[in-house]
Amino acid sequence: MTATATATAPRTTAAATTRRSWGPRRLGKWGISLVGLVVAAIWAFPVYWMVLSAFTPNAYLRATTPSFLPTHATISSFRTLLGAGSGFWTALRMSLSITLTTVVLVLVFAFLGALAISRFRFRGRKAFVLAVLFIQMLPAEGLFIAQYKMLSSAGLLNNVIGVSVLYTAAVIPFTIWMLRGFVAGVPAELEEAAMVDGLSRSQAFIRITLPLLAPGLVASGVYAFLQAWNEFTIALVALPAQSSQTLPLWLRGFMAASASRGVDWAQVMAASSLIALPVIIFFLFVQGRMTSGLVSGAVKG
Amino acid sequence: MATTVGAPARQRRKPVTPYLLLIPAVAALLLGLGYPVYWQIVTSFQKFGLAQQFGQPPTFAGLDNYARIFSDSDAFAVVVRSIIFCLVNALITVVVGLLVALLMRAVHGWVKIVVQIAMLLAWATPVIAAVTVFRWLFDDRSGVVNYLLVKIGLTSYQGHAWLATPMSFFFVATLIIVWMSVPFVALSLFAGLTQVNDELIEAARIDGATNGQILWRILMPLVRPVLAIVLLLQIIWDLRVFAQIRLLQDAGAPVSETNLLGNFIYELGMARNNFGGAAAVSIFVLVLTIVLSAPYVRSLMKEDES
Numbered sequence: 001m002t003a004t005a006t007a008t009a010p011r012t013t014a015a016a017t018t019r020r021s022w023g024p025r026r027l028g029k030w031g032i033s034l035v036g037l038v039v040a041a042i043w044a045f046p047v048y049w050m051v052l053s054a055f056t057p058n059a060y061l062r063a064t065t066p067s068f069l070p071t072h073a074t075i076s077s078f079r080t081l082l083g084a085g086s087g088f089w090t091a092l093r094m095s096l097s098i099t100l101t102t103v104v105l106v107l108v109f110a111f112l113g114a115l116a117i118s119r120f121r122f123r124g125r126k127a128f129v130l131a132v133l134f135i136q137m138l139p140a141e142g143l144f145i146a147q148y149k150m151l152s153s154a155g156l157l158n159n160v161i162g163v164s165v166l167y168t169a170a171v172i173p174f175t176i177w178m179l180r181g182f183v184a185g186v187p188a189e190l191e192e193a194a195m196v197d198g199l200s201r202s203q204a205f206i207r208i209t210l211p212l213l214a215p216g217l218v219a220s221g222v223y224a225f226l227q228a229w230n231e232f233t234i235a236l237v238a239l240p241a242q243s244s245q246t247l248p249l250w251l252r253g254f255m256a257a258s259a260s261r262g263v264d265w266a267q268v269m270a271a272s273s274l275i276a277l278p279v280i281i282f283f284l285f286v287q288g289r290m291t292s293g294l295v296s297g298a299v300k301g
Numbered sequence: 302m303a304t305t306v307g308a309p310a311r312q313r314r315k316p317v318t319p320y321l322l323l324i325p326a327v328a329a330l331l332l333g334l335g336y337p338v339y340w341q342i343v344t345s346f347q348k349f350g351l352a353q354q355f356g357q358p359p360t361f362a363g364l365d366n367y368a369r370i371f372s373d374s375d376a377f378a379v380v381v382r383s384i385i386f387c388l389v390n391a392l393i394t395v396v397v398g399l400l401v402a403l404l405m406r407a408v409h410g411w412v413k414i415v416v417q418i419a420m421l422l423a424w425a426t427p428v429i430a431a432v433t434v435f436r437w438l439f440d441d442r443s444g445v446v447n448y449l450l451v452k453i454g455l456t457s458y459q460g461h462a463w464l465a466t467p468m469s470f471f472f473v474a475t476l477i478i479v480w481m482s483v484p485f486v487a488l489s490l491f492a493g494l495t496q497v498n499d500e501l502i503e504a505a506r507i508d509g510a511t512n513g514q515i516l517w518r519i520l521m522p523l524v525r526p527v528l529a530i531v532l533l534l535q536i537i538w539d540l541r542v543f544a545q546i547r548l549l550q551d552a553g554a555p556v557s558e559t560n561l562l563g564n565f566i567y568e569l570g571m572a573r574n575n576f577g578g579a580a581a582v583s584i585f586v587l588v589l590t591i592v593l594s595a596p597y598v599r600s601l602m603k604e605d606e607s
Contacts, residue, residue, distance in 0.1 A: 032407045032408055036415070036416050037415065039401060040412075043416075043419040043483075046434045046435065105329070109325040115322050120319035120322075133594075133602065135334060137590055137591070141563030142586035143583065144566075145341075146340045146583065232548075233543050233563070237571065251429050279425055
C-alpha cells in the first residue's frame, strides 16, 4: 500500500520534467515488480506454512489466532517422528530401496536405449521412437489395476523388485528421450579420434564419451529418483502391507492415525517437510533440463 | 590409416548392435506396461459378477463393459465430471501461467529471480506433501484460510468444512492442481518469451505500438507454439488426476460424488472386484490419452528428425 503511494507521488513531477514516456514506464515497472513479489509470496506461502508449522508446537497451531512468524520454534515434532515407533525409518528404508533400484535400472537401460537410437540408424528405429513417445504419455491411473493383478498373481506384492520394475517401465521412455539429446551431443568422431590416437574402443568410451555424458546421466538419475520417491498411485495398490509402505503411503497413514484423536498438525507438517525438503533441493538441480526437454520441440518451432 | 578408422566404424554399424542395446529397455517396457495392457484388453471383455466373487471363472461379456461407461449413470457422471474438471483446470493453469510469464518479463531482474524461486518451490513439492499442506490450510477449525476469511468479515466461514461438499471440494482440488502446475507452464512460456528479440519490441514501441498491441501482435504469435503444447500437456495430465482426489477424500468427502476417472477405476477394481469394468474404463483412459497426445508426439518426432 505504501509503495503504491510513494510510487504515484513522483510520477507527476517526473512527467513534467523529463520525456513524457520515461516516468510512467519506470514507475509502472516498480508497480509491476510489487505485483511480482505478491505473486511470489502467494506461491511460496504453502511451503513456508508447512515448514513453519513443523517447527511450531501443536498447542500454538490450535490457537484461534495463527502466528505468521516463528515465535515459538521447537524441534519436538521432528524428534517424535525420528524416534522409535513412528514408522518413519521403516518407510524411509523402503522408499530408498525402491528408489535406488529404480534409478540404477533406469540409468543402465535408458543409456543403452539412448545409445541405440542416437548412434544408429536401423530398421524399426522410427517405430521405436514413436512408441517411446506415446508410452511416456500413458497414465499410471489407466494401468494400475492390471499391474496390481500382475504383481499379485506373481506373488510380488509388497516386494521391492516388483514395484521397481513398474517404476522403471514408467520412467524409461522419458529418460531415453532425455539422454538421446546428450548422446547426440557427443560426436562419434571424438571417440574415433581417440582411437586413432591409440585408445581401445572401451578406453575411448570411458575416458572421452562418459565424462561428457555425466551431466545427462545425473539429470536422468535425479529425474528417476524424483518420480520413484514421489510416486503414490502404484504404491497404493502394489504395497498394501503396512510394513512395506513407502514414505508417501506412510504420511497418509500417519495422518489418518492422527486424525482419530484430532490431527496433530505440527507432526503432520514435520512429516511432510521430511519428505518434501530433500526433493525440493534435488529438484533445483534438474529443473532447467526438464523444462527444455518437455517443450524444446515447440520452442525451436 | 583408413582401415583402422574404417574398421570400427563399420563394426559399429553392424545391424545387430542397436537391437541388442534395446533389449533391456524393451524387456522392462513389455513386463511393466505391455503385459498389463494385454491383460486389460482381455479382461475388458469379461464379466465379473457375484459368481466370480465366489471363485467362478469370468464369462465373456463382449462390449458390455464399454457400453456401461456411457449407459451406467454413475460411470457417465464420472466421465463428464472428469472432462469438465480437466478442461477447467488446464485452462485456468495456462491462463495463470501465461500471466505469470508475462509478469516475469516485466519485473526487475531480482524480482524475476524471487518469482522463479517461488515457482520452483511449488513445482518441486511432492503431491502427497502438497495435498497435506492444503488440507492444513483449509482445515475447518484451525486452518489459516478460514481465519483470514473471518478476519475480513466473512464470518460464515467460521469452522467452514471445505471438503464436505462436492463443489467446494473441487474448488480446493483445483487450487492444489493450479498451484502445482502453473510453475511448469509459467517457466516454459517465459523461456519462449525470452526468445523474443528486445529490439523488435523497441522498434514496435518507436513506431507507436501500445503495450496491448505489442502483447497481441508480437508476443502472443511468437509464443503460440509453446502455448499450444503446454495446454495440450495440461489437458493430458489433468485427465489423470488421482492422488490429489484420493488424498482429499481421506478428509471425509462424499466419495461417489467426488470420484474422477482414476478414482472410479480404483473403486471398481479394488473395492468392488469388478475387474472387467475397471479394465474397460482404463482402456478408455489410455485411448483418450493416445488420441490427445498425437499432436504433441508429432512435434517431438519433428525434433528427432532434425
